[in-house]
Amino acid sequence: MERREFLKWVGIGIFASNLPVLIAACSSNNTDISITETTQTPDPISVQTQDGFIPIGTIQELEKDSFILDKKYNVIIIRDQENGTIMALNPKCPHQGCTVKWKRDQNNLECPCHGSKFGTNGQLLQGPANESLPIYTLKQEGDSLLIKMS
Ligand code: FES
The missing domain is CATH 2.102.10.10 (Rieske [2Fe-2S] iron-sulphur domain)
Known part of the structure; x- marks a missing residue:
């Protein structure tokens, strides 16, 4: 794999992993952004x-x-x-x-x-x-x- 192609895939990976945060940030009725992991134990x-x-x-x-x-x-x-x-x-x-x-x-x-x-x-x-x-x-x-x- 060439360097340019490798960097393209890394960029896509970073974008995809942050997509939920970006969607939440762009939502008009979401002023507070919080990320909750489903594996988190409830307090x-x-x-x-x-x-x-x-x-x-x-x-x-x-x-x-x-x-x-x-x-x-x-x-x-x-x-x-x-x-x-x-x-x-x-x-x-x-x-x-x-x-x-x-x-x-x-x-x-x-x-x-x-x-x-x-x-x-x-x-x-x-x-x-x-x-x-x-x-x-x-x-x-x-x-x-x-x-x-x-
Ligand atoms: S800690 Fe229980 S008897 Fe010592």
Whole structure:
């Protein structure tokens, strides 16, 4: 390929990649130009319901894996194996910040780093942590499980 032909194709490529921006800029009723990537993760505000709840998962997901761990919102959802209550907790161990693991067969949460244990409602059962896990308000709408962060 000759240099001139190569430069022609590079020019076409640059033009084509910027075409959406150019179209948006030329639109008469678009004064603000914003480009949103479809792979972008929505921020917490944009997925909140009107009452401030955020969808975290579904009953099916909870039943399938026995827990839902959402690292983005830092929440673990579990079902108490004794009374069936569904709980949403902050899984960050108050000792040194490791993520606790759900132990379904023991009906508690355990920290893999230094062995702290917590009950299904977050209460501290065994140290070295000296605080319980914070719990979130949780509600079920149909099959969806939603939490309120504050
Ligand atoms: S970080 Fe959890 S017990 Fe140390």
